[in-house]
Amino acid sequence: MANNDTIAAVATASGRGGIGIIRISGTNTKQISQQLLGSEIPARQACFKLFKANDNSTIDSGLALYFKSPASYTGEDTLELQGHGGPVVLDMLLKRVLALGARLAEPGEFTQRAFLNNKLDLAQAEAVADIIDAGTAAAASSAQRSLQGAFSERINDLQRQLTHLRLYVESAIDFSDEDIDFLAGEELQKIISNLQQAFKTITETAKQGSLLRDGMTVVLAGKPNAGKSSLLNALSQRDTAIVTAVAGTTRDVLKEQIQLDGMPVHIIDTAGLRETSDIIEQEGVKRAKHAISQADQVLLVMDDQESSADDYLSLLNDIPASVPVTIVFNKVDITGTQVGETTSKDGRTIIRLSAKHKDGLNLLTQHLKERMGFNSEEKNVFLARRRHLDALTRSHAFLNDGIVQLLHYQAGEMFAEDLRLAQNALSEITGKMTPDDLLGEIFSSFCIGK
Ligand SMILES: Nc1nc2c(ncn2[C@@H]2O[C@H](COP(=O)(O)OP(=O)(O)OP(=O)(O)O)[C@@H](O)[C@H]2O)c(=O)[nH]1
Numbered sequence: 001m002a003n004n005d006t007i008a009a010v011a012t013a014s015g016r017g018g019i020g021i022i023r024i025s026g027t028n029t030k031q032i033s034q035q036l037l038g039s040e041i042p043a044r045q046a047c048f049k050l051f052k053a054n055d056n057s058t059i060d061s062g063l064a065l066y067f068k069s070p071a072s073y074t075g076e077d078t079l080e081l082q083g084h085g086g087p088v089v090l091d092m093l094l095k096r097v098l099a100l101g102a103r104l105a106e107p108g109e110f111t112q113r114a115f116l117n118n119k120l121d122l123a124q125a126e127a128v129a130d131i132i133d134a135g136t137a138a139a140a141s142s143a144q145r146s147l148q149g150a151f152s153e154r155i156n157d158l159q160r161q162l163t164h165l166r167l168y169v170e171s172a173i174d175f176s177d178e179d180i181d182f183l184a185g186e187e188l189q190k191i192i193s194n195l196q197q198a199f200k201t202i203t204e205t206a207k208q209g210s211l212l213r214d215g216m217t218v219v220l221a222g223k224p225n226a227g228k229s230s231l232l233n234a235l236s237q238r239d240t241a242i243v244t245a246v247a248g249t250t251r252d253v254l255k256e257q258i259q260l261d262g263m264p265v266h267i268i269d270t271a272g273l274r275e276t277s278d279i280i281e282q283e284g285v286k287r288a289k290h291a292i293s294q295a296d297q298v299l300l301v302m303d304d305q306e307s308s309a310d311d312y313l314s315l316l317n318d319i320p321a322s323v324p325v326t327i328v329f330n331k332v333d334i335t336g337t338q339v340g341e342t343t344s345k346d347g348r349t350i351i352r353l354s355a356k357h358k359d360g361l362n363l364l365t366q367h368l369k370e371r372m373g374f375n376s377e378e379k380n381v382f383l384a385r386r387r388h389l390d391a392l393t394r395s396h397a398f399l400n401d402g403i404v405q406l407l408h409y410q411a412g413e414m415f416a417e418d419l420r421l422a423q424n425a426l427s428e429i430t431g432k433m434t435p436d437d438l439l440g441e442i443f444s445s446f447c448i449g450k
């Protein structure tokens with residue numbers, strides 16, 4: 001990608017504010033700066049300046065900050081103009097900058113240039129967007145750790161261990177008369193078991209990080225009138241869903257977000273599952289089934305008055321086997337059953353509670369936390385994305401294949417090839433081997449000016 005052109009954008013959020021910042025990066029920056037400010041300014045020193053129009057009238061005044069390549073965010077010459085935060089004045093200033101030889105930046109283009117100029121790797125670049133998008137304090141501080149390189153360093157460490165394994169095997173094959181000896185040797189076993197352990201811990205931490213970022217989607221499903229909407233309202237502590245004694249009240253899919261230990265949990269209320277001739281309700285049931293198929297976790301809500309412990313079995317037909325299901329018996333305030341948690345014959349967790357009286361809700365939230373596998377004691381979580389987890393999983397699978405090739409078939413070449421593939425998969429995380437279209441997709445989800 002040719003980076004000879006100069007880009008500019010408003011970097012502050014749109015609307016009115018105390019300060020509005022325009023960022024400029026690229027080869028024309030210095031020349032734009034001279035024409036706009038009337039003189040050259042020193043690097044890395046805030047200078048109070050008038051920002052001048054073509055006819056020498058003043059568009060705005062404020063601080064100008066110049067960074068000389070390569071010591072800048074993008075690695076190129078950059079200029080920041082910190083003027084007044086009004087949409088009109090910023091627009092006038094941006095137009096002037098464009099007229100002086102810049103073009104409008106694409107979303108994420110400043111950070112993309114930083115990545116292409118090796119100022120940060122891809123996982124760090126993604127962390128920049130994740131800090132901006134963070135929905136919770138825990139997500140923001142984990143994203144900050146990723147930006148500081150905590151995640152990338154772990155990936156690079158895995159890469160080094162894989163290289164070490166490859167070199168060890170290659171030299172052992174070269175120098176050993178008895179290949180089998182070294183395959184059974186302690187040294188090789190140790191390298192492999194260290195690698196397995198490293199993959200395990202980094203995947204666990206990345207999982208925690210992706211939970212912090214993306215959270216978990218929990219769908220409330222069950223027969224009409226079981227109390228799904230009441231449970232949504234109780235969990236979200238808001239009167240979101242209409243609750244009535246009429247079976248078939250909810251038709252739309254309703255969403256609320258709550259936080260458990262700083263993790264986002266998306267709770268989805270759905271229409272009660274039943275055969276119906278009402279076309280609106282039919283559509284509701286269709287949407288409910290779709291939501292169920294997309295869930296990370298289903299809470300199957302049953303009315304404790306009319307449900308025997310096995311009653312839910314027929315409802316399970318509407319839930320894909322891959323989606324974990326927890327059974328919630330609601331309305332124990334009516335039946336007098338004890339609030340509590342048990343396990344069903346088929347090994348599912350059963351929670352008894354009263355949504356209406358908010359009794360037993362803590363059991364449910366505790367259970368959800370356990371289901372997410374989130375460890376709030378872990379302070380070193382770095383933010384990760386689903387694509388990172390995918391790459392880690394693929395890489396680990398290649399390593400395991402390679403080990404089988406080596407230990408069972410003594411196939412050194414196949415082993416080396418699998419290790420190469422394992423390393424390539426890891427490189428997708430840090431961006432050394434990431435396809436261009438994926439890069440485009442990642443950066444286009446950034447804000448303009450970042
Ligand atoms: N006593 C008691 N009543 C409850 C409880 N939970 C829900 N109800 C009542 O049960 C009725 C149905 O509750 P909803 O929350 O609308 O049930 P739903 O599963 O969303 O029903 P649909 O939207 O029709 O599928 C309402 O009259 C609620 O007040 C509970 O824990 N105890």
Ligand SMILES: [Mg+2]
Pocket residue numbers: 228229230241242249250269270271272
């Ligand atoms: Mg409802």
